[in-house]
Amino acid sequence: MLDIKKLRENPEFFRTGLKAKRAETKLDEILANDEKRRSLVTETDLLKAIRNKVSKEIGDLKKNKADASDKIEEMQELGKKIKAMDNQIAELEDQLNSILVTLPNLPHESAPVGFSDTDNVEVSSWGKKPLYTFELKDHLDIAENLGILDMPRGAKISGSGFPLYMGKGARLERALINFMLDFHVEKHNYIEVYPPFLVNRDTAFGTGQLPKMEEDMYLCNADDLFLIPTAEVPVTNIHRDEIMKESDLPKKYAAFSGCFRREAGSYGKDTRGLSRLHQFNKVEMVQFTKPEESYTVHQKLLQDAEDILQTLGLHYRILNLCSGDLSFAAAKCYDIEVWAPGTHKYFEVSSVSNFEDFQARRANIRFRRESDQKVEFVHTLNGSGVATPRLVIAILETYQQPDGSVVIPEALRSYTSFDKIEK
């Protein structure tokens, strides 16, 4: 949620930012509405002050057995007026809010201005594309050949985009989750979290999924609960409506969760194998920081995610997303794309975002400064650390052997208990 006070003070700044984010701006409507609302509030508060005062007088009169009927009558009239004005205010607030909640966060100044993913800027990379002396297969061919992934049966059970891992494939999936979670907890000092996978509307609103992205989530209608698209949603909401201690910041959480996405409108794109799924697993890192620290933390968060790929020996590149490609709530975001030699493509395995106070405003997450006891919104950040399906793609394709088998990266072997997947 954008800050209406700042918007009031500097609308042009917001207009420029929103335009870079490719958002429709109705700022004039918001500002006019806000103006009207404030004058009404002032007026109504004045009347309420009178009512409070006179009501006390009535109480005193009655106690002294004196006649108060004149005043009561007066207040009856006043009460009607107040009620009408309160209704008007509520209506104005509804209107104002309905627009405000659909406005995305502004891009940070260090995010390149641009329209689409072609304007994203590669800022760094690690490792390089490995060379092979034999003909490469893509992950689906490898996996089917090894019998570790059964997409047709997944489709039979649930529909397309629901993977069914079998045997060593299932074990590899579980190993990756444990490896990544242990890694972040033990090496990067995150607090491990195991969150609910179903969340209510307030929670989905807090991180910015609602109201605009409702169509992208699975809804359990009978209970009005959403299947989470990422652990970011429940984990960020841990501190919803709370005032945190300054000394608790930065707060670092790492959580595994299943992720469920309807991927509405993306049919026909990246459909092969594990590249785009309705259900997948991910370890997510979430941090709460003081405003002045968030961009330093953002860099560290990126490193924490990179660390996973480096340890697994996978080549990747990092993109600084342009304003137009940033998600609704993000001010800045790095995407990490891992190289898949068989598909000959980079796949996004992690998004590392700084939301500044955008989510904190929506979810009302604040902290108290020790110096002056003032309350402020925290900054929230998160990064995938990382999502498994495309990681599996990269592992299978990178470590495939001429005979169709796949060698397990060293760091994973204590988790898989095997060092090779073969027929």
Next chain:
RNA sequence: GGAGAGUUGGCCGAGUAGGUCGAAGGCGCUCGCCUGCUAAGCGAGUAUACUGUUAGUAACGGUAUCGCGAGUUCAAAUCUCGCACUCUCCGCCA
């Protein structure tokens, strides 16, 4: 799923024949005093949001908030209705 009890400020906990209750008291915390040190003691302070005056993120004022929402009333923490959550018992179940 059925029946009952509950939800007050950072915590504990008063407060129901509606009125001076943003809310007693205690604990905690902050500042000051006192004191070889510590502890104890004494004094003061200790919510958030919106809004106004103002050059002011300073100061002062107003409004709202006692789980959430609506209602009754001149006036509601206190009455009525709906909802959420917690606890207990029964049923069901991994």
